[in-house]
Amino acid sequence: MYLHGTSKINDKGHLEIGGCDVTDLAAEFGTPLYIVDEALVRQRAREYVEAFKASGLRFQVAYASKAFCVMAMCVIAEEEGMSLDVVSDGELYTALQAGFPVERIHFxxxxxxxxxxxxxxxxxxxxxxxxxxxxxxxxxxxxxxxxxxxxxxxxxxxxxxxxxxxxxxxxxxxxxxxxxxxxxxxxxxxxxxxxxxxxxxxxxxxxxxxxxxxxxxxxxxxxxxxxxxxxxxxxxxxxxxxxxxxxxxxxxxxxxxxxxxxxxxxxxxxxxxxxxxxxxxxxxxxxxxxxGRSIVGDAGTTLYTVGTNKDIPGVRKYIAVDGGMTDNPRPALYESKYEAVLANRANEAAEETVSIAGKCCESGDMLIWDLELPKAKSGDLLAVFCTGAYNYAMANNYNRIRRPAVVFVKDGQADLAVKRESYQDIVGNDVIPARMKKPSLTK
Structure with missing residues (x-):
């Protein structure tokens, strides 16, 4: 098992990131959940800045916000002496709302x-x-x-x-x-x-x-x-x-x-x-x-709850989780590959080869093919690594699934950076044309 940044397996056999037990994060914030290892993000930013300083050249390291653009990330980019690359009015607005120095924004x-x-x-x-x-x-x-x-x-x-x-x-x-x-x-x-x-x-x-x-x-x-x-x-x-x-x-x-x-x-x-x-x-x-990716990619982990399974003898065993292509469309777009672990049973030996399916009504909604895991049970937590770049950024509401929350973890503290979408958020921009509304019934 390859663990990035501050990730480790604690004495309970649970995955821990930024000093936070992910089982506690699941209980507090729910799943699916994007977890960002803040210390690793800052480390990667500093590696770039220090490497350029060593060259003696004048430079700017501009964080490519398309990889992961939320106000908290813009604040970190500013604090680490980076500039910011934006590609839309939405990314620009996010940067401005975060108070990012405008002279360091590139469009x-x-x-x-x-x-x-x-x-x-x-x-x-x-x-x-x-x-x-x-x-x-x-x-x-x-x-x-x-x-x-x-x-x-x-x-x-x-x-x-x-x-x-x-x-x-x-x-x-x-x-x-x-x-x-x-x-x-x-x-x-x-x-x-x-x-x-x-x-x-x-x-x-x-x-x-x-x-x-x-x-x-x-x-x-x-x-x-x-x-x-x-x-x-x-x-x-x-x-x-x-x-x-x-x-x-x-x-x-x-x-x-x-x-x-x-x-x-x-x-x-x-x-x-x-x-x-x-x-x-x-x-x-x-x-x-x-x-962009190299700043936030390996600092991100997505946490899911295991739900159902389907075993086709001699063919494949599917393990379904409570997210999928709505929070990570990259496997469907690019055939991207990921590693994962049962976060609440991280010390247990693998017993079977399974494929991780998402919950969307789409046969192509697969997160990982052929993953070695202990026998997963409903309620287990699956942590998929290296989801910090182009996962939240590409998240969508297919099947009207709500987008997950984002938490930043550091030194045992977990802070909400993006709230989980509510049902009201899902319908918040919907409008029923007046001609479709049924007249009120009166007695």
Whole structure:
């Protein structure tokens, strides 16, 4: 059993996270329940910050809030000296409500609406990452309407494809994101952007994929971005002040995964930057990165209660839990794999191979295939590890199932960060048209 962060098995044979017995958490907060190991989140953030400090380069580590965006997480990001990457008005609003410093907010997205752009302009955020020509001119016009000049990065696709799931690779040429480096659109975007008086181009942004376990892809991306920077400086006279190399740093979900230490990723990036730009006699730019999964992924655990089971002799035994694709759609989307343990019987030896089914009315609602467990009984607690990233973020109300609560645990204290949805929350936005309402019956 591989335990992350502060997780351990206590003397009762129960899983404990952040000094809190998860059986107590289940009794207090119910299940399904997202549990966040706050100390591990802070440790991961500090690993990035300290690694960049060691490089001597100017930098920003921007937490990619799409991985897990709640106000408490925004507060932690601020306290740990991080910037914040948002991709929607909802994420921006969350950050603003949490009091996150606006000058450290970066706004991403391939289809920012005029309403979202105006909201960000009114908030005076630090930077827009511009994704296409439509946005380039729209942002300039909206900024002009408000008499503002805004800082931007241009997102480019460098043609580097990370070895990862095809649905989450974004650095290759065939992508919905960014200006392509190979076909000249990135160059034209710089030319056009330099002519727009309400925009200040800080530099470029590149993101090559997700769940990456090697550094060669990042080195290749730096090589291409540096060559582009030198070309732009020589031919257009613009010197990039900022190079943003995105995120994609991998974590360990199962024994099949072999991520590198955070410091190793950072050193590969910073060494490549220093080498490329020094050799080109180019001023060393400020380096930005955008880790999300690697900050919160292995700090999250989802706790379920075991319900029914179905044993098909010679085929499979299903164990059903009280959650599923409503709180974790990643197995259905990406065939993602997880490890899990019976949290209230964590010291007991495995006796059978089972598959963990969710409760949704969907045959594809499976969380884990072929998991070794003791004989699970109704009422047991199943803890699924490494659910901190893209689980709560992707949670939904399919079958009108209420989304779970989120608790942060640290030093034996458990604090509610997100309340469990109520039945009223489920119908809160429903409206019955007047023409469908039955007239009141009178005597």
């Amino acid at each position: 991403h997205g391939n289809n920012k609406t005029p309403e979202e752009i105006n909201m960000a302009l009114d908030a005076n955020i630090g930077c827009f990452v511009v994704d296409n020509f439509v946005e380039l001119h729209l942002l300039n016009a909206l900024a002009a309407d408000k008499g503002k000049k805004v800082k931007i990065l241009l997102r480019i696709t460098p043609g580097v494809e990370a070895h990862t799931h095809e649905y989450i690779s974004t650095g290759q040429q065939d992508s919905k994101f960014g200006f392509d480096l190979g076909n000249g659109s990135a160059y034209r975007a710089i030319e056009e952007g330099m002519k727009l008086s309400n925009l200040e181009i800080l530099g470029v942004h590149s993101h090559i994929g997700s769940q990456i376990f090697e550094v060669e892809g990042f080195r290749m991306a730096v090589d291409k971005v540096a060559d582009f920077a030198v070309k732009i400086k020589h031919e257009l006279g613009l010197t990039f002040k900022v190079i943003n190399l995105g995120g994609g740093f991998g974590i360990r979900y199962t024994a099949e995964d072999s991520p590198l230490p955070i410091a190793e990723y950072v050193k590969a990036i910073t060494d490549a930057i220093i080498s490329n730009f020094t050799n080109a006699s180019y001023p060393l730019p400020e380096i930005w990165v955008e880790p």
